[in-house]
Amino acid sequence: xxxxxxxxxxxxxxxxxxxxxxxxxxxxxxxxxxxxxxxxxxxxxxxxxxxxxxxxxxxxxxxxxxxxxxxxxxxxxxxxxxxxxxxxxxxxxxxxxxxxxxxxxxxxxxxxxxxxxxxxxxxxxxxxxxxxxxxxxxxxxxxxxxxxxxxxxxxxxxxxxxxxxxxxxxxxxxxxxxxxxxxxxxxxxxxxxxxxxxxxxxxxxxxxxxxxxxxxxxxxxxxxxxxxxxxxxxxxxxxxxxxxxxxxxxxxxxxxxxxxxxxxxxxxxxxxxxxxxxxxxxxxxxxxxxxxxxxxxxxxxxxxxxxxxxxxxxxxxxxxxxxxxxxxxxxxxxxxxxxxxxxxxxxxxxxxxxxxxxxxxxxxxxxxxxxxxxxxxxxxxxxxxxxxxxxxxxxxxxxxxxxxxxxxxxxxxxxxxxxxxxxxxxxxxxxxxxxxxxxxxxxxxxxxxxxxxxxxxxxx
Amino acid sequence: xxxxxxxxxxxxxxxxxxxxxxxxxxxxxxxxxxxxxxxxxxxxxxxxxxxxxxxxxxxxxxxxxxxxxxxxxxxxxxxxxxxxxx
Numbered sequence: 001x002x003x004x005x006x007x008x009x010x011x012x013x014x015x016x017x018x019x020x021x022x023x024x025x026x027x028x029x030x031x032x033x034x035x036x037x038x039x040x041x042x043x044x045x046x047x048x049x050x051x052x053x054x055x056x057x058x059x060x061x062x063x064x065x066x067x068x069x070x071x072x073x074x075x076x077x078x079x080x081x082x083x084x085x086x087x088x089x090x091x092x093x094x095x096x097x098x099x100x101x102x103x104x105x106x107x108x109x110x111x112x113x114x115x116x117x118x119x120x121x122x123x124x125x126x127x128x129x130x131x132x133x134x135x136x137x138x139x140x141x142x143x144x145x146x147x148x149x150x151x152x153x154x155x156x157x158x159x160x161x162x163x164x165x166x167x168x169x170x171x172x173x174x175x176x177x178x179x180x181x182x183x184x185x186x187x188x189x190x191x192x193x194x195x196x197x198x199x200x201x202x203x204x205x206x207x208x209x210x211x212x213x214x215x216x217x218x219x220x221x222x223x224x225x226x227x228x229x230x231x232x233x234x235x236x237x238x239x240x241x242x243x244x245x246x247x248x249x250x251x252x253x254x255x256x257x258x259x260x261x262x263x264x265x266x267x268x269x270x271x272x273x274x275x276x277x278x279x280x281x282x283x284x285x286x287x288x289x290x291x292x293x294x295x296x297x298x299x300x301x302x303x304x305x306x307x308x309x310x311x312x313x314x315x316x317x318x319x320x321x322x323x324x325x326x327x328x329x330x331x332x333x334x335x336x337x338x339x340x341x342x343x344x345x346x347x348x349x350x351x352x353x354x355x356x357x358x359x360x361x362x363x364x365x366x367x368x369x370x371x372x373x374x375x376x377x378x379x380x381x382x383x384x385x386x387x388x389x390x391x392x393x394x395x396x397x398x399x400x401x402x403x404x405x406x407x408x409x410x411x412x413x414x415x416x417x418x419x420x421x422x423x424x425x426x427x428x429x430x431x432x433x434x435x436x437x438x439x440x441x442x443x444x445x446x447x448x449x450x451x452x453x454x455x456x457x458x459x460x
Numbered sequence: 461x462x463x464x465x466x467x468x469x470x471x472x473x474x475x476x477x478x479x480x481x482x483x484x485x486x487x488x489x490x491x492x493x494x495x496x497x498x499x500x501x502x503x504x505x506x507x508x509x510x511x512x513x514x515x516x517x518x519x520x521x522x523x524x525x526x527x528x529x530x531x532x533x534x535x536x537x538x539x540x541x542x543x544x545x546x
Contacts, residue, residue, distance in 0.1 A: 023512045049506050062509040
């Protein structure tokens with residue numbers, strides 16, 4: 001700049017607008033200067049020395065982003081965050097407005113999601129995969145790897161089975177049932193040291209309407225239709241929801257959380273993460289609830305991986321049984337009696353026996369045959385993914401997608417699922433993405449380097 | 461009782477980073493009673509984020525030190541006044 005000023009006929013003039021900064025110290029403005037020639041043409045602008053802004057945009061400092069967005073807006077409402085921030089900076093007047101804070105959080109969250117998208121694409125390409133996540137060669141897919149991921153020894157499984165058998169005998173289960181359950185000994189039981197547990201789930205929040213209609217009150221409250229209305233009207237009136245997909249990847253005291261706009265997008269991130277951490281040769285065990293589309297997406301997306309399998313979360317199996325049997329059977333006592341028998345069979349992986357039990361429920365106990373059929377269909381559909389939960393528990397192997405349920409609560413539900421709250425889909429997804437950055441302990445690398453390391457975080 | 465005035469002054473100076481005592485160090489250093497200094501690398505002199513962070517890192521210890529020193533002095537003075545009165 002000094003060299004420019006040394007030239008004759010140049011003068012320094014104050015820039016028309018001030019540079020605006022929104023920082024941890026508060027909001028402030030300062031003037032910048034331009035160098036103009038005799039024809040009043042700007043030959044040097046002082047703003048080029050500072051981060052670029054558009055129009056009346058405020059430059060948000062690292063400190064502001066950490067305090068207001070990552071540690072503020074992800075934890076409490078925008079209103080409370082704005083009040084706290086402006087109080088902390090002693091700038092009750094002229095501080096950051098609520099709407100600006102919300103827009104900033106949405107933009108930051110969208111930037112996180114865009115980074116995940118780009119980084120995943122880059123990593124997939126680096127490891128010989130297509131953008132869609134399919135291996136471009138056998139080498140890329142790890143199919144040329146000679147060693148199988150380790151499994152638990154026959155002796156260990158046998159020992160665990162003896163405990164299960166003892167319990168079955170105590171519960172007075174029949175010989176044939178015990179024999180059926182014994183077949184589960186032949187299944188593969190993963191060695192936790194060479195297994196990655198991947199928990200995937202969708203989490204939804206109430207979606208905000210673009211405009212408030214006349215029937216806003218009844219819809220927002222989710223009230224049932226009046227007696228004159230039919231069931232289809234009720235379906236139409238169902239509140240629209242905004243969806244987030246959350247994945248929790250765990251292995252031996254380490255974990256990482258990924259969030260995204262769609263199931264397929266998150267599956268790409270998961271694959272990129274596993275490739276980056278050189279986990280291609282390990283067993284990949286997915287835990288899901290019974291959501292059909294989610295299961296299908298996982299199985300289709302990872303079909304090329306030899307050591308990938310899926311387990312239906314035990315909690316959701318019980319929940320599904322309880323819900324369907326409530327619809328199918330007459331009264332709570334009858335439901336509970338049958339529910340106990342069915343969940344016991346499923347706990348030992350006896351799916352065929354559970355289906356048979358459903359078929360043999362006395363007609364006098366049944367209220368809705370369709371619900372029973374639906375439950376039987378659920379068992380049949382998920383037969384492949386229902387293991388012997390009892391044997392797995394005895395081997396101290398996980399049976400539950402609880403880690404992702406807990407993560408859902410931390411990244412979405414605790415902030416976004418509160419009375420009267422509703423969200424735009426981009427707003428909800430952005431806030432979830434920011435919460436995941438905090439949960440992974442990557443707030444500083446993100447804010448300062450605009451990077452999220454695809455690396456596990458120690459959990460224990 | 462007289463009024464209590466608080467005076468704060470913050471200086472951001474460009475200094476050569478060669479020579480003893482002015483090399484960048486992690487965190488603020490106390491250079492005298494109530495005086496704190498943080499030295500940033502040369503290229504940080506136009507970095508809003510680094511400047512703000514540096515100012516906050518130096519300001520908070522100065523605030524704590526200033527407040528502690530003032531209270532200590534006031535307590536000492538009050539005790540001295542009280543013992544004179546008795």
